Amino acid sequence: MPETYIRPELVCPAGTPAALRTAVDAGADAVYCGFQNETNARNFPGLNFTPAELEQSLGYAHARNAKVLLAVNTFPPAGKFELWRDAVDIAARLGVDAMIVGDMGVADYAAKTYPNLRLHLSVQAGASSPEAIRFYCQAFGIKRVVLPRILTVAEIAELHREIPCEIEAFIFGNIGMMAEGRCSLTNYATGLSTNMDGVCSPAADVHYEDDKEGNLTTRLGPFMIDCFAGGENAGYPTICKGRYTCSASPEAYYAFEEPVSLNLSALLPDLMRAGVTALKIEGRQRSRAYVKAVVAAFRKAVDDVMAGNAPALANLLALTEGHRETQGAYRSKAWR
Amino acid sequence: MPRSPRAEPPASSLRALLQNIPGFLLAAAPLAVIQPILSRIASHVATDRPELFARLGVHARKRFLIDPTDLPFVLVLSPDNNRPHLRAYRRTENPAHHAAISGKFFILLDMIDGTLDGDALFFTRDLRVSGDTEAVVALRNALDDFEGSALDSVVSSFGPLAKPAALAVSALRSMQASHRHA
Numbered sequence: 001m002p003e004t005y006i007r008p009e010l011v012c013p014a015g016t017p018a019a020l021r022t023a024v025d026a027g028a029d030a031v032y033c034g035f036q037n038e039t040n041a042r043n044f045p046g047l048n049f050t051p052a053e054l055e056q057s058l059g060y061a062h063a064r065n066a067k068v069l070l071a072v073n074t075f076p077p078a079g080k081f082e083l084w085r086d087a088v089d090i091a092a093r094l095g096v097d098a099m100i101v102g103d104m105g106v107a108d109y110a111a112k113t114y115p116n117l118r119l120h121l122s123v124q125a126g127a128s129s130p131e132a133i134r135f136y137c138q139a140f141g142i143k144r145v146v147l148p149r150i151l152t153v154a155e156i157a158e159l160h161r162e163i164p165c166e167i168e169a170f171i172f173g174n175i176g177m178m179a180e181g182r183c184s185l186t187n188y189a190t191g192l193s194t195n196m197d198g199v200c201s202p203a204a205d206v207h208y209e210d211d212k213e214g215n216l217t218t219r220l221g222p223f224m225i226d227c228f229a230g231g232e233n234a235g236y237p238t239i240c241k242g243r244y245t246c247s248a249s250p251e252a253y254y255a256f257e258e259p260v261s262l263n264l265s266a267l268l269p270d271l272m273r274a275g276v277t278a279l280k281i282e283g284r285q286r287s288r289a290y291v292k293a294v295v296a297a298f299r300k301a302v303d304d305v306m307a308g309n310a311p312a313l314a315n316l317l318a319l320t321e322g323h324r325e326t327q328g329a330y331r332s333k334a335w336r
Numbered sequence: 337m338p339r340s341p342r343a344e345p346p347a348s349s350l351r352a353l354l355q356n357i358p359g360f361l362l363a364a365a366p367l368a369v370i371q372p373i374l375s376r377i378a379s380h381v382a383t384d385r386p387e388l389f390a391r392l393g394v395h396a397r398k399r400f401l402i403d404p405t406d407l408p409f410v411l412v413l414s415p416d417n418n419r420p421h422l423r424a425y426r427r428t429e430n431p432a433h434h435a436a437i438s439g440k441f442f443i444l445l446d447m448i449d450g451t452l453d454g455d456a457l458f459f460t461r462d463l464r465v466s467g468d469t470e471a472v473v474a475l476r477n478a479l480d481d482f483e484g485s486a487l488d489s490v491v492s493s494f495g496p497l498a499k500p501a502a503l504a505v506s507a508l509r510s511m512q513a514s515h516r517h518a
Contacts, residue, residue: 016391016481018450045470046391046477203470210464234459259459287480288450319456 005272007306011069011168012295013284015047020057020068022288027299030067032100033057033284034198038080039087040071041102041124042284043198051090058094067097071284072110073122074198075103075181085109092117100146101125102181102195107140120144120168124181124195130162137165144168146280148180149262150329153270160275169271171264172294172316173282175257175328178240185239185256189221206237218242227252233323235259241321259322264330265298265313269305271330290319367409367424374411378422380493381415381486389417391478395471401431403438415475435467435475447476449485 012028014020023031034040036048049057054070061068070091076084084106091099092114099117101107102124110117123146127133136142144166147156160167170176186200187193194200201220209217214230218237225242228234235241241259243252262282264271271279279302281294297314304311317323381388389396392415402411412431414421425431437444443462446452454476457463465472479486 015477018481018483021483022450044473044477045393045395046474203473204468206469208464208466208469210466216461216464228461231461234461236455286455287447287453287476288483289447290453290456293453318460319453321455321459323459 003269003273003308005269005306006277008272008276008302009067009168009278010295010298010302011278011280013173013281013286013291014057015042015044015284015286016288017049017053017057017060019284019288019291021060022291023295024061024064024066026292026295028066028295030069030097030278031057031061032069032071032280034071034073035087035090037083037087038196038198039074039084041073041122041194041198041200042071043074044285045203047285051094054090054096055094058096069098069100069120070096071100071122072106073100073102073124075124075195076105077196081105081109088113088117098143101140104140107136107142111140115141118143120146121165122146122181123148123170123176126179126181128159130159133159133163133165137163144278146170149176150333152333153267153274153330156271156276156330157274166277167275168278168280169264169276169330170262170282171268171271171279172298173262173286174321175260175262175326176282178256183240186220189223189239201236201238208237233259235322258324260324260326261320261322262328262330263316263320263325264327265301265311265316267327267330268301268311272305286319293319367426370409370424374422374424376493377490378413378415378420380490382417382420384489384493385482386417388478388482389415391481392474395468395474398434398468398471399432400471400475401433401436401467402444403427403436404441404444405438406440433467435465435469435471437463437465437472437475439463445487448479448482449487450480450482454480 009029011030011032012023014023014031014033020031020033034042034048036050037043058068072084072087088110098120099110100120100122101110102122107119110119119140119142121127121136121142126148127136127145128148128151133145142165146168149170156169181195183194190202190205192199192202205221207219216228216234217224218226220237220239225237225239240256244255245252281298283290294316297316301311301313317325397416400413402413409424410427412423412425412433439462443452443457447454447457454463
């Protein structure tokens with residue numbers, strides 16, 4: 001007798017209204033997005049939504065039975081809470097299906113002011129223990145936790161039995177192995193904070209230089225973070241994925257992470273069996289082409305699993321960073 | 337730190353032919369002939385897609401050098417809402433610009449039309465950027481909110497007489513795309 005699963009929600013990224021429509025049309029159950037400011041962790045130039053665009057997008061998604069989740073998941077610094085409060089107010093007024101929060105102050109304001117507004121705990125909160133997650137649930141009525149990408153599937157299954165909320169797990173995109181919401185590398189190099197300004201490797205501080213031999217040098221602020229030989233695949237210009245030398249290693253090496261993308265398509269049945277309610281695709285900064293290809297591939301894979309078939313795994317390697325993919329810590333903590 | 341370059345497979349004659357078609361067709365075209373078409377494209381986009389300029393913000397007044405590496409000329413785009421400007425230059429003229437984007441013509445076109453992912457093209461080094469990276473990111477994101485085919489939109493603005501040219505470009509594009517995926 002085939003195994004039965006509870007149908008998981010496929011949660012997909014959108015950096016623009018066009019990307020949101022693309023995600024919905026490709027089969028997203030829910031789409032997450034952010035405003036054009038520091039209140040979300042993809043605060044990049046030309047990206048994100050105005051309140052008017054969010055309102056129109058909600059209409060588009062709801063007419064097609066898809067949800068819209070708003071990320072208000074950065075951490076307001078002292079004296080700047082107003083921007084985050086306004087984002088919560090707008091989200092509540094427009095009727096988003098849930099708001100993704102990372103900061104306790106933002107969660108507290110939202111929970112007290114709009115008790116009917118559904119709250120999800122962002123991966124930015126870095127909550128991975130039952131104690132931490134239960135605290136957020138009890139204090140702010142969190143309904144779902146987005147787990148950091150540091151747990152094995154077995155650990156997720158165990159966690160599921162110990163917490164009173166739903167679990168959302170990343171299945172594709174940035175591997176993000178750092179202690180999430182705590183990374184200060186960009187802040188160190190540029191003065192802007194990933195966690196408070198919402199921007200990892202701000203584009204204004206990124207500089208590319210091609211030489212005559214075809215080598216590509218990448219710099220962030222005053223720091224050279226990598227040099228790719230001609231024809232060698234490149235990665236994002238982030239400090240955590242750069243190659244460095246040190247006294248112990250005169251040969252440049254990846255000191256933190258490598259340019260590689262998470263792809264858990266082969267682990268979908270295991271995740272669903274472990275009690276994961278929502279499967280998240282990373283990449284609000286990516287294009288409509290990425291959204292369409294990745295969402296369609298995972299829509300089909302999830303539907304295959306639900307139908308009792310082995311998931312058909314589309315080849316998404318062309319969209320991965322560095323043209324490499326991994327199951328990261330979900331398979332084994334010894335992966336790196 | 338640079339590693340030795342990845343070995344490239346020998347180019348087949350078909351691939352070489354496909355890759356060279358845009359340059360071959362346009363090699364002899366005087367810029368004076370191309371320029372009115374480019375001006376028409378700029379004004380059409382400004383009229384048809386004004387939301388593009390809001391997304392560009394402060395970068396709307398910058399000059400973007402667009403270098404289709406397989407064409408005999410480069411383009412400079414100044415997407416100012418009031419005076420949008422798209423002008424062709426011979427590559428040797430080295431026109432002033434704030435940011436530059438380069439890649440093969442059909443790759444750039446497919447990225448603008450939302451069928452290829454800019455980040456993936458950057459990862460594979462099919463797309464190169466230099467200069468003001470923030471302006472390039474803003475332009476990329478603004479164009480990505482440009483739903484539907486920008487090419488189709490522009491071609492339709494030229495009326496039915498442009499249809500044969502559009503069909504030819506479409507056919508060439510399909511051939512290039514299928515070759516990329518082969």
